Amino acid sequence: MTPSRPTIPLGVVSGKPSPEALAQMDKHWRWRYVMLAPHRLGFLLAMVVLVASGAWWALVQVDRSTGWWGLPAALPPTLVHSAVMAFGFIPLFFSGFLFTAGPKWLGVEPLAPQALFKPLMAQAAGWLLWLAGAHGHVMVALAGLVLAWGGLVWMTVQFWGRVRLSQAHDQLHARVIGGACVIGCLSVAGLWLSLALGVPALARVWVFTGLWGFVVVVYVTVAHRMIPFFTSSAVPMVQAWRPFWVLWLMLAAALLQVLAAWLEWAGVPASAAGPAWGLVWGTLQLVVGGVLVWLAWVWGLVQSLKNRLLAMLHIGFLWLGLAFLLGGVSQWLAWGLGVGGLGIGALHALTMGCLASLMLAMVTRVSCGHSGRALVADRIAWSLFLLLQVATVLRIAAAVPGVPGGAVPWLLLLAAGLWAGTMGAWGVRLGRWYGCLRADGRPG
Secondary structure (H helix, E strand, O other): OOOOOOOOOOEEOOOOOOOHHHHHHOOOOOOOOOOOOOHHHHHHHHHHHHHHHHHHHHHHHHHHHHHHOOOOOOOHHHHHHHHHHHHHHHHHHHHHHOOOOOHHHHHHOOHHHHHHHHHHHHHHHHHHHHHHHHHHHHHHHHHHHHHHHHHHHHHHHHHHEEEHHHOOOOOOOHHHHHHHHHHHHHHHHHHHHHHHHHOOOHHHHHHHHHHHHHHHHHHHHHHHHHHHHHHHHOOOOOOOOOHHHHHHHHHHHHHHHHHHHHHHOHHHHHHHHHOOHHHHHHHHHHHHHHHHHHHHHHOHHHHOOOOOHHHHHHHHHHHHHHHHHHHHHHHHHHHHHOOOOOOHHHHHHHOOOEHHHHHHHHHHHHHHHHOOOOOOOOOHHHHHHHHHHHHHHHHHHOOOOOOOOOHHHHHHHHHHHHHHHHHHHHHHHHHHHOOOOOEEEEEE
16 A cells, blocks of 8 residues: 655645745734834834823823822923924834835835834834923933934935935935925924923924924825825726826925914014914915815815725825814904914814824825735724814814813813824734734735
């Protein structure tokens, strides 16, 4: 009788498991898997800072509403909050995207994750120290800010290194993003210097400069390149329409916000134009907001609603137009009726409505695609996105003129709690993906 041959287990070739089999065999979270691709490291560290800052701000709001803990303040909590929201986790998310998609745009070899380890770790550690120093000692916060600044400068130099190596014909989007990163580095340096000199009002201007000149510029540049492309791929009836005048308009609108912040800090509009400044600036914002809402419609907002992941991108972009509209209305109310307050609602329409919605949508999309999962927004992702929209509306409602003063702290507390819970759930879910092998066994 001829002996039977041993059976080779499915997925095993030449005595070694195939990548697909290995992915099924080892489902544990391991740090070495985080270092398999740039987006894994950048996104994971961003999630750490995002969840920590969200939990911290919720605790601050609880303490403000109840006085339970009597938290000491080495720095103004609102300034600490605005800085970490603008410069903390968002540049780390940028790193995951720019060092994954950026090399493809530029036609160059991507950097190894190991090359990004030190600059990204410096940023994450720096912003965690910033939060700790906010209630401990100002020198701890300033030391964290120096560490975060060094990491951001290092990351910016690395990205420009990819740009300089490129022979691609179209480098516009990458170069605009690189320029915005330089503005971000200058803004963090200006923030540190202002605090070191004891001028918190100037520090807030630098945060605003970084928000619009760095963060928003990167967002609208990526949106101009990617949203029409994603939409035309998923909805064949919508063409990829992205003329460059649209990009120039969005960039000009962002830089005008920076200019307005510096003019107001210097007192130029109040001394030179008087009350007319509010009317002019409000009108400009209304015009820009109207164009952006129209652009959201042209880019396929209605058609995107059939695809949840795509709809998240379009709704996030719609918030950009709404933020400008709210900003314009705020200026008009202040000019005509002397009613202030709505401007902070416009700011959160931008940060929570636009930036956070696009962040959740884009990071979810990249994470799904690079973890071997389907490019869809499942029930969990969609529910988290809807909770973010509720948190945004609550935060804007707290800034609406006429809301009873007693209701405002609780609206703020609800908004902060929803933000912390939503970002916490999202961060824990995706954070597990970054330390596990791809479900399909492919590299990356």
